[in-house]
Amino acid sequence: MKTKAAIAWKAGAPLTIEEVDLAGPREGEVLVEIKATGICHTDYYTLSGADPEGIFPSILGHEGAGIVVDVGPGVKSLKKDDHVIPLYTPECRQCKFCLSQKTNLCQSIRSTQGRGLMPDATSRFSIDGKPIFHYMGTSTFSNYIVVPEIALAKIREDAPFDKVCYIGCGVTTGVGAVLFTAKVEAGANVVVFGLGGIGLNVIQAAKMVGADKIIGVDINPARQDIARKFGMTHFVNANEVENVVDTIVQLTDGGADYSFECIGNTTTMRQSLECCHKGWGQSIIIGVAAAGQEISTRPFQLVTGRVWKGSAFGGARGRTDVPKIVDWYMEGKLNIDDLITHRLKLDDINQGFDLMKSGESIRSVVLY
Numbered sequence: 001m002k003t004k005a006a007i008a009w010k011a012g013a014p015l016t017i018e019e020v021d022l023a024g025p026r027e028g029e030v031l032v033e034i035k036a037t038g039i040c041h042t043d044y045y046t047l048s049g050a051d052p053e054g055i056f057p058s059i060l061g062h063e064g065a066g067i068v069v070d071v072g073p074g075v076k077s078l079k080k081d082d083h084v085i086p087l088y089t090p091e092c093r094q095c096k097f098c099l100s101q102k103t104n105l106c107q108s109i110r111s112t113q114g115r116g117l118m119p120d121a122t123s124r125f126s127i128d129g130k131p132i133f134h135y136m137g138t139s140t141f142s143n144y145i146v147v148p149e150i151a152l153a154k155i156r157e158d159a160p161f162d163k164v165c166y167i168g169c170g171v172t173t174g175v176g177a178v179l180f181t182a183k184v185e186a187g188a189n190v191v192v193f194g195l196g197g198i199g200l201n202v203i204q205a206a207k208m209v210g211a212d213k214i215i216g217v218d219i220n221p222a223r224q225d226i227a228r229k230f231g232m233t234h235f236v237n238a239n240e241v242e243n244v245v246d247t248i249v250q251l252t253d254g255g256a257d258y259s260f261e262c263i264g265n266t267t268t269m270r271q272s273l274e275c276c277h278k279g280w281g282q283s284i285i286i287g288v289a290a291a292g293q294e295i296s297t298r299p300f301q302l303v304t305g306r307v308w309k310g311s312a313f314g315g316a317r318g319r320t321d322v323p324k325i326v327d328w329y330m331e332g333k334l335n336i337d338d339l340i341t342h343r344l345k346l347d348d349i350n351q352g353f354d355l356m357k358s359g360e361s362i363r364s365v366v367l368y
């Protein structure tokens, strides 16, 4: 069949909208019509050429929601017309990682996914017979996609696609980092570096669990109002204070119980660790830093009890947790609507990247 998609032909070039050939689902695969997709900073990161796994030509996008159109042989858990969210972190429930119960990082298809291919090491997308690569196993900048059954969360049918697509990455990443990775407790002091599409979700989850001080750090003062609306109690403009770490340590009487880096900058990653409370403070790294970047600190920071952790997809097990997060949104426990600042047609998808780069948007959503 044919599908309309935004193609990333090479690093740094604008996406072009084209008709693409899409082969049908094979064993264990599902054909999905994507109804809406968010644009995450990670799409920009890969398009920019900074991603060591970036591969071109490819179809980016990993924050989608849609409807099952067809299923391949052997698919048991999904059927035509089911509503789904594609998962860049699948949940096979059989691999060593899934069975460990210690991580959400299912590895059953990670190596082919990282090479832009389906689990059988081929692509379903092509133009004039030449393969176009998949991205993060999802490629939601295509109206139709083929994905493995284990990379789809089945969601309730009354959930609006144009909102819950954001649960495919940003909402789950921010909310999950608080609930599943850090397990923030009521009364904790929390610091959030970067008040964008991820950081604001960290803030709303920190408020949800009853955190005491919720300190936001950003260089864009325009982020202050929306962050306060979501639960931020103090704002630090990193460009206006002499020392970000000292400012936070003073505000928190010794340091944060939990800090979250939601930028992808190695300087703020270090600040995120060093602003933590001696003895127990935990720094959770969410931001993705460019190829070749490294983090550093004095080992003394760790010896004296601060903890550096990472969080991918918020530590969420997609098929299990994503349907619950959709329920929380539908029950009014999570605010997604106010974070979706722009709605675009696929033809205008490059504007979504411009809005992100200029700091005008929190999340842009493309509607098919």
Ligand SMILES: NC(=O)C1=CN([C@@H]2O[C@H](COP(=O)(O)OP(=O)(O)OC[C@H]3O[C@@H](n4cnc5c(N)ncnc54)[C@H](O)[C@@H]3O)[C@@H](O)[C@H]2O)C=CC1
Binding pocket: 040, 041, 042, 045, 169, 170, 173, 193, 194, 195, 196, 197, 198, 199, 217, 218, 219, 220, 223, 238, 262, 263, 264, 265, 268, 285, 286, 287, 288, 289, 311, 312, 313, 314, 356, 359, 362
């Ligand atoms: N670990 C994971 O599973 C995931 C990681 N990410 C990563 O999280 C990061 C954030 O993504 P989004 O929220 O979508 O990005 P965004 O572009 O919406 O937000 C980034 C925010 O950081 C602020 N910022 C930039 N430089 C700063 C600095 N030096 N100091 C203070 N603030 C600064 C910006 O003003 C903006 O408000 C990215 O690196 C993205 O790749 C995104 C999704 C999932």
Ligand SMILES: N[C@@H](CCC(=O)N[C@@H](CSC=O)C(=O)NCC(=O)O)C(=O)O
Binding pocket: 040, 042, 043, 051, 052, 053, 054, 089, 105, 110, 169, 288, 289, 291, 312, 313
């Ligand atoms: N290819 C990138 C990896 C970037 C990365 O860390 N991705 C996150 C999700 S970011 C979503 O917006 C992730 O889930 N990581 C775990 C994984 O297995 O990739 C690079 O190499 O930098």
Ligand SMILES: [Zn+2]
Binding pocket: 040, 041, 042, 043, 062, 063, 169, 170
């Ligand atoms: Zn993302």
Ligand SMILES: [Zn+2]
Binding pocket: 090, 091, 092, 093, 094, 095, 096, 097, 098, 099, 105, 106, 107, 108
């Ligand atoms: Zn697994």
